[in-house]
Amino acid sequence: MHDTLKKPRELLMVSYAIQYPEFAAKSKVSGELDIDPNKVEHDRQNLLKLERAILETVCFNFTSRMSFPYVIKIGRTFHATKKLTKLAWRLAIDSNRTLVNLQYPPHIIALASVYLAALLTSFEQGPIPVPSGFCTSHEIAEILGKPGDWERKFRCHVQDLQDIAHPIIDLFIQAAQNPHASTSPTTPSSPHPTARPNASTAPLPAPYKADQLMRLKIVMRESEYPPRMRVSAAAGTVQTDMELGRNEGAVTTTRFMFAPPGMIEY
Numbered sequence: 001m002h003d004t005l006k007k008p009r010e011l012l013m014v015s016y017a018i019q020y021p022e023f024a025a026k027s028k029v030s031g032e033l034d035i036d037p038n039k040v041e042h043d044r045q046n047l048l049k050l051e052r053a054i055l056e057t058v059c060f061n062f063t064s065r066m067s068f069p070y071v072i073k074i075g076r077t078f079h080a081t082k083k084l085t086k087l088a089w090r091l092a093i094d095s096n097r098t099l100v101n102l103q104y105p106p107h108i109i110a111l112a113s114v115y116l117a118a119l120l121t122s123f124e125q126g127p128i129p130v131p132s133g134f135c136t137s138h139e140i141a142e143i144l145g146k147p148g149d150w151e152r153k154f155r156c157h158v159q160d161l162q163d164i165a166h167p168i169i170d171l172f173i174q175a176a177q178n179p180h181a182s183t184s185p186t187t188p189s190s191p192h193p194t195a196r197p198n199a200s201t202a203p204l205p206a207p208y209k210a211d212q213l214m215r216l217k218i219v220m221r222e223s224e225y226p227p228r229m230r231v232s233a234a235a236g237t238v239q240t241d242m243e244l245g246r247n248e249g250a251v252t253t254t255r256f257m258f259a260p261p262g263m264i265e266y
Helices: 002-006 008-019 022-029 037-057 068-077 082-097 106-120 135-143 149-154 156-178 210-223
Strands: none
Touching: 008 106, 068 106, 082 106, 082 156, 106 135, 106 149, 106 156, 106 210, 156 210
16 A cells, blocks of 8 residues: 555556557557546546545554454354355355455354355255254254344344345356356456367356256345444434545544444443
8 A cells, every 4th residue: 555655656557558458559669658647647636535545444454354264263153064164164255256345344254154155055955964063054044044142242233144145146146147257266367258168168067056046035035134224333423525535634534333233332
């Protein structure tokens, strides 16, 4: 971030080469990238404003926490089997291909991953025997699919788990319907549309069928709780029309507290 603030022009030059490849092609001949200086200054100011907004949104906290350690702890809390916890871990990885990690803290992402793993392994399937002392997928899905004491313990609402589960299911549906267009974290780009598939380029079969996932979404929608209202955890009026990234005068810094209403302890 510090290097970005020091060298916004260099970043803009790179972004222009991506946005306007025709200009980049000309620069290879002339040696210079012809850019409107007014446009550069305008974009530079916008870049600085966005950087400031990011700093304020993360509360100037540069310690990034991932959801994976929480998956293991939550799995143990609900006595999930090793197989179910492993699937929840993979779902937590796939969640990074959606926007949910920008909307919820990591422990809620982990809890939603365990919930979705339980749904995927129990929907339209009979009970599967588990070792003594462990809970089945049906039992975990039943617990996390309705309000309970776990909400206060994990500072979460059942609606949050449902809101996180749907984008991940949509990701799987898209992968099942368009296996050639779907890219995995180990595949930076999709294969060329005219390329002939072979043993090395053929996509792996989708782990879930699209129609089954759609039926799961329908069942979830039919039994979902209404979405909860998101309100500020701080008392007072809500500010609107805040100028983004002001550098002069009184600057309002935004703070976010992730917890359901009534669960914040002051």
